[in-house]
Amino acid sequence: MTTVVEIENLSKRFVIRKEKSLKERVVNFGRSQKFKEDFWALRDVDVAIEAGTTVGLIGPNGSGKSTLLKMIGGILQPDQGSVRIRGRLAALLELGAGFHPDLTGRENVYLNASILGISREQTDKYFDAIVEFSGIEKFIDTQVKFYSSGMYVRLAFAVAVHVDPDILLVDEVLAVGDEPFQRKCLERIRQFQAEGRTIVLVTHSLEQVAEFCDRAIVLEHGRVIEDGSPRDALRALRADFEETRVAEQERKAAASGVEQPVARFAGISLRSESGQTSEITLSPGEGLHVAMEITSDRLLEGAVIEIGVTTSMGTTLYMTSTTMLDRELGPLKDVTRCAFYLHSLHLGPDEYAVRATLRDGAGTELHHVPVAATFSVSGDGQSLGPVRTPADFVIN
Amino acid sequence: MGRVETLKEMSSVVTDRSAAIASEPLRPAGPRRGFATGTVSSIRDLVAQRELLGMLVRRELKARYKDSAAGFLWSLGRPLAMLLIYYLALGQFLGAARSVVDFAIFIYAGLTAWGFYSEAILAGTGSVVANAGLVKKIYLPREIFPLSAVGSALFNFGVQLVVLVLATIVVGKFPVGDDWVYFPLALAVLVVFATAMSLILSAVNVYLRDVQYLVDIFIMVFFWLSPIVYLWSFVRDALLDTTMSPATQELVMNIYLSNPITLAVIGFQETFWAAGDGVHPETKVPYAHVPDLALRLGIALAVGILLLWVAQRIFTRLQANFAQEL
Numbered sequence: 173m174t175t176v177v178e179i180e181n182l183s184k185r186f187v188i189r190k191e192k193s194l195k196e197r198v199v200n201f202g203r204s205q206k207f208k209e210d211f212w213a214l215r216d217v218d219v220a221i222e223a224g225t226t227v228g229l230i231g232p233n234g235s236g237k238s239t240l241l242k243m244i245g246g247i248l249q250p251d252q253g254s255v256r257i258r259g260r261l262a263a264l265l266e267l268g269a270g271f272h273p274d275l276t277g278r279e280n281v282y283l284n285a286s287i288l289g290i291s292r293e294q295t296d297k298y299f300d301a302i303v304e305f306s307g308i309e310k311f312i313d314t315q316v317k318f319y320s321s322g323m324y325v326r327l328a329f330a331v332a333v334h335v336d337p338d339i340l341l342v343d344e345v346l347a348v349g350d351e352p353f354q355r356k357c358l359e360r361i362r363q364f365q366a367e368g369r370t371i372v373l374v375t376h377s378l379e380q381v382a383e384f385c386d387r388a389i390v391l392e393h394g395r396v397i398e399d400g401s402p403r404d405a406l407r408a409l410r411a412d413f414e415e416t417r418v419a420e421q422e423r424k425a426a427a428s429g430v431e432q433p434v435a436r437f438a439g440i441s442l443r444s445e446s447g448q449t450s451e452i453t454l455s456p457g458e459g460l461h462v463a464m465e466i467t468s469d470r471l472l473e474g475a476v477i478e479i480g481v482t483t484s485m486g487t488t489l490y491m492t493s494t495t496m497l498d499r500e501l502g503p504l505k506d507v508t509r510c511a512f513y514l515h516s517l518h519l520g521p522d523e524y525a526v527r528a529t530l531r532d533g534a535g536t537e538l539h540h541v542p543v544a545a546t547f548s549v550s551g552d553g554q555s556l557g558p559v560r561t562p563a564d565f566v567i568n
Numbered sequence: 569m570g571r572v573e574t575l576k577e578m579s580s581v582v583t584d585r586s587a588a589i590a591s592e593p594l595r596p597a598g599p600r601r602g603f604a605t606g607t608v609s610s611i612r613d614l615v616a617q618r619e620l621l622g623m624l625v626r627r628e629l630k631a632r633y634k635d636s637a638a639g640f641l642w643s644l645g646r647p648l649a650m651l652l653i654y655y656l657a658l659g660q661f662l663g664a665a666r667s668v669v670d671f672a673i674f675i676y677a678g679l680t681a682w683g684f685y686s687e688a689i690l691a692g693t694g695s696v697v698a699n700a701g702l703v704k705k706i707y708l709p710r711e712i713f714p715l716s717a718v719g720s721a722l723f724n725f726g727v728q729l730v731v732l733v734l735a736t737i738v739v740g741k742f743p744v745g746d747d748w749v750y751f752p753l754a755l756a757v758l759v760v761f762a763t764a765m766s767l768i769l770s771a772v773n774v775y776l777r778d779v780q781y782l783v784d785i786f787i788m789v790f791f792w793l794s795p796i797v798y799l800w801s802f803v804r805d806a807l808l809d810t811t812m813s814p815a816t817q818e819l820v821m822n823i824y825l826s827n828p829i830t831l832a833v834i835g836f837q838e839t840f841w842a843a844g845d846g847v848h849p850e851t852k853v854p855y856a857h858v859p860d861l862a863l864r865l866g867i868a869l870a871v872g873i874l875l876l877w878v879a880q881r882i883f884t885r886l887q888a889n890f891a892q893e894l
Contacts, residue, residue, distance in 0.1 A: 174590040186892055223586050242891065246598030246707035249888035256594040266705040272627055274634040283627055286620040287706055315634070338589055368582030 174258065176339055176370050177221040177244055181253035184214040184239055184394075213239040215394040217253075223338075226371040228381035228402065230409055231391035232416065237374045240391065241265065241341050244372060259338030259370075262288055266343070268328030273317035277308065277327055280316055284331045298334045305356070306330035326353060333360045340364060343374045358384075378406055382485050403484060410486045414542050421537070435468035435475065435504055440528055440544040452547040456560055457518055460547065462526055463511040472504040474533025479512050479544075484523045486542070489558055490514075520560045521551025598707060598888075606884055607877065613709040620708070624716035628691075629723055643724040644731060647683050651676050654797050667850065668799060669843035670739055673732075677840040678796030678833045680732050681754065684725035685762050685829055686787045691717035692766025693773050693783045700894040710887045711880065714766035722759070732840055741842035753865040754835025757828050760872035764879040771886040774893050794830045795837075801856040825858060828868040834858055835865055 188209040214236045221227055229237040242248045243255050245263040270287045271280045281302055285295040295302075303312055306327040308319075316324060342361075361384060364371060375381060381388050381402050388405030390398040390412070398408035444452045445459040454460065462479055480491035492512070494501050501510070525546045530539045554563065614621075633639045654675050659665035668674050695713040696703060703710060736742045773779040795803065803824055807817045824830065837844060844855045858864065 174586060175594075176589060178594055223589050224582070244597055246596075247704065247891045249598055255597040257597050258592045258594050259589045261597075263706055266701070269705045270699075270702050272631050274631040275627065279627075279630065283623050286623045287702065287708065292619055338585060366582075368585045 173222040173224070175220045176223045176258045177219070177372070178256045179217055179219040179240075179244070179253070180256075182214055182217040182240075182243065182250050182255060183212065183252040184236075184243060184248060185251045186211045186213050212394050214243070217391075217394075217396055219389060219396065219399065221370060221372065223259075223370055224365075224368045225386045226365055226373065226384050228385035228388040228405070229372065229374045229391060230376075230378065230381055230388055230405065232409075232413065235391040236394040237391055238265075238343055239394075241343055241372060241374050244339075245341050257339060260289070260336070261339045261341065262335040262337035263341040264288075264332045264335075264343065265341065267325050267332060271316055271324070271328065274315055276315055277312040277319070281312075281327065281331055284328065285334070288332065288335050289337070290331075290335060294334075294336070302327075302330045302334055305333065307353075322350070329353075329357060333357070337369065339370045339372070341372050344376065378409070378485065379487075382406060406485050410542065414540075418540075434470075434538075435466060435472050435530060435532075436539040437528060437530060437541055437544070438465040438467045438507070440464045440526070440541065442526065442545045442547055444547070454517060454519070454547060454549045456549070456552065457516045459516050460514045461511055462514065462528075462545075463509070464528065464544075466504060466508045466510070466530065468504040468506060468508070470505070472532060475501050475504050475538075476531045476533075476535075477501060477510070477512075478529040478531070480527045481514075481517070481519075482525050482527055482542075483558055484525060484546075486525075488527075489519070489524070490517075517549070518560045519549045520555055520557045521549055521553075522558060523548045524558075607880065610709065610711070610880060610884060614711055614715075617709055617712055621712045621716055621719065624712060625719035625723065628716060628720035632720075640724075640727065643727055647676075647679050647728055648731075650679055654679075658797050664798065667848060669846060669849055670741065670841065673735055673739060673741070673843070674837060674841045675797055676732055676735060677836045678794070680725065680728045681758060681833045681836040682791060682794060682796050682829070683728060684721050685758050685832075686791070687724060688718045688721035688762035689765050689769065689783060690787060691721060692762070693769040693780050695766070696770045696774050696890065697777070697780075697894065704891045704894055710890060711767065711883060714770040714883075715763065717770075718759070718763050718766055721762070736840055736842065743839050743842055747839045747842065747845075749862060750835035750865065751839040753862060753869065754832040754839070757832045757835070757865055757868045757872055760869060760876055761828050761832075764872060764876040767876075767879040767883045771883045771890075774886070774890055790827075790829065793824075794827065794833050796833055799855070800825075800830070800834055800858065804856070825864065826868075828872060831858075831861070831865050831868050834861060 188211055217240065229240060231237050239248065241263070242265065243250060244257065245261065245265065246255075246257075247263070247265075268280075268284060270284055272283065275283065281299065282292065282295055285298075285302075286292065290298070303309055306323075306329070308323050308327060311319065311323060316327070319327070361371065365384070371384075373380070373385065385402045387400065388398075388402040389396055390405045390409045392412060397412070398405045441449065441463050442452055443449050443461040443463065444454055445461075446455075452460075464477070466477075476493055476495050478491065478493040480488045482488050501508075523546060525543045528541045528544045529537060531537055549560075551560075555561075629640065633642050636642060651672065655665070655672050659668075659671040659675070665671035692714040695717040696710060699713045702708065703713075733742070769779055769783060804821055807820055810817070812820070838857070838861065844857075847854050
């Protein structure tokens with residue numbers, strides 16, 4: 173496979189200046205280091221992207237995803253290292269880049285197409301298709317300042333999908349328009365994939381990554397922390413989010429100054445109906461026991477336990493709680509042992525995880541374990557997807 | 569069967585694409601940074617984007633007078649008002665018209681040249697900042713922003729030029745013969761300097777926004793430093809009245825005349841103000857001509873082209889950080 177994007181040892185530094193005016197600069201001349209703050213948006217990034225693959229860039233806000241995309245697009249220049257590309261590149265970092273509110277839809281289509289590198293001749297050829305895709309035939313000769321925001325992005329996207337690049341950079345622009353329009357957009361992305369184009373996608377929608385990408389790169393604080401299959405990447409990212417969340421919660425707890433009643437899961441274990449306790453593989457429709465031990469420093473009334481079954485990507489498939497089951501947990505003190513029994517799980521063949529949450533009577537989270545234990549489900553090769561049901565086929 | 573064929577077709581598209589890509593060398597993303605080596609690739613990038621350049625010029629022009637009934641005719645409003653003001657205030661009230669035959673044509677020739685230069689530089693200086701949205705989101709050869717500002721100024725200049733030519737016909741003094749020599753030279757000097765200045769100023773303006781206000785002031789100062797509403801020979805006569813030594817006077821005059829815009833304005837007047845070939849209405853002395861004007865314009869043009877090259881290199885160097893500074 174040919175490498176189309178080669179990123180070597182890439183670093184990008186932003187200097188945050190706290191002064192801007194000439195006066196401030198003159199007054200602070202020589203001491204200006206004090207008024208600067210360095211911020212590494214990217215640090216030592218090494219990535220090579222092969223032709224024809226779809227790569228998702230994911231990470232929390234401010235992790236450098238968009239910066240990396242802009243560096244690939246040549247919009248930002250590296251401070252260290254290099255970015256080299258092959259083939260025609262088109263960047264969809266913003267829909268309707270260069271749209272002028274005073275010009276009509278038609279004029280803006282030509283302008284925007286030209287900005288995206290589509291020649292006038294090609295635009296003439298695609299024009300009807302663009303208008304049809306956008307679905308705003310009636311308003312094409314109206315100034316775009318009179319468009320609703322939905323019409324605006326639809327027209328912009330309609331132009332954008334007619335680009336003809338070898339490498340397409342997409343930055344969170346898929347989440348526009350109503351649902352039918354979104355479906356159209358996603359279909360178009362699939363078509364791009366089928367045409368052998370390379371797509372680099374920045375997104376916050378982890379489902380999109382799981383669905384479209386061959387590979388995902390997780391960034392955090394400008395560094396690549398995971399680069400591999402979407403499944404591994406999503407797991408790493410979810411673990412990362414979880415860490416941030418816990419840290420934030422602790423900070424909040426510390427800030428509030430009130431001593432929280434400390435109760436937590438000391439251990440959670442699974443047992444299959446057939447008695448397996450480690451490396452559990454359930455047969456279709458088999459039940460599962462989720463046993464747990466809770467330690468509490470002092471007396472805790474009205475606590476609630478929630479458990480859920482999630483996919484390995486972290487999507488919750490099933491959730492229940494002691495409240496929903498209409499059961500009282502009773503006062504917690506020292507060590508409490510309890511168990512949920514899920515009678516039969518009709519899950520498709522895959523790996524799954526169990527998550528568990530402990531809340532006090534007011535609903536405040538005391539302890540949350542996103543992946544308390546994992547298990548897999550065996551299949552009979554008759555179905556795919558997380559839900560399983562016996563199926564037949566008949567010809568009438 | 570149709571399905572199979574589409575599949576085949578598709579896979580051939582895929583193989584063609586991957587083959588085409590494999591044959592290409594890896595190239596750095598964004599502009600080349602070499603000082604001398606980058607020029608050729610910069611020019612090639614710009615030529616590749618000439619269609620977009622045309623679009624941007626059209627956008628500027630269309631958007632500016634979009635909702636007005638008179639449309640682009642308004643681009644004549646300001647220069648005509650200025651003409652009227654200077655004609656009345658300077659020409660009639662202060663009496664400048666007494667020593668300049670066809671004073672209106674004389675002023676309008678200078679105003680047309682100056683109008684283009686000032687509009688190109690003012691719009692050019694703000695062009696990159698005004699297009700911040702594009703600069704931050706899409707990689708384009710960023711030179712097209714100042715260039716499109718110059719382009720739209722050039723269009724307005726064209727409209728004014730038509731009015732100027734019509735005016736010379738109305739007064740019955742349409743320029744003929746040798747007068748036309750200076751016009752292409754003067755115009756080339758204007759375009760080259762306007763482009764070079766726009767490139768440098770638009771790039772610097774990104775880092776230091778004070779530049780646009782400074783430019784405003786300099787435009788005003790240089791308007792009066794150029795012989796637009798007065799004859800260049802007035803400056804020489806004023807120098808003669810000073811106590812400076814003849815050598816100093818000569819030097820000052822040469823400095824005055826080495827301003828390329830002054831030369832271009834004089835070039836325009838030589839071309840369109842046919843009365844300049846005649847004599848002063850009162851003293852009957854022929855109007856003075858700048859010695860070797862064509863040569864001076866030629867030198868200015870050569871310097872301008874060199875400046876344009878340097879400006880482009882400075883622009884390339886500065887544009888690396890545009891996206892993060894805006």
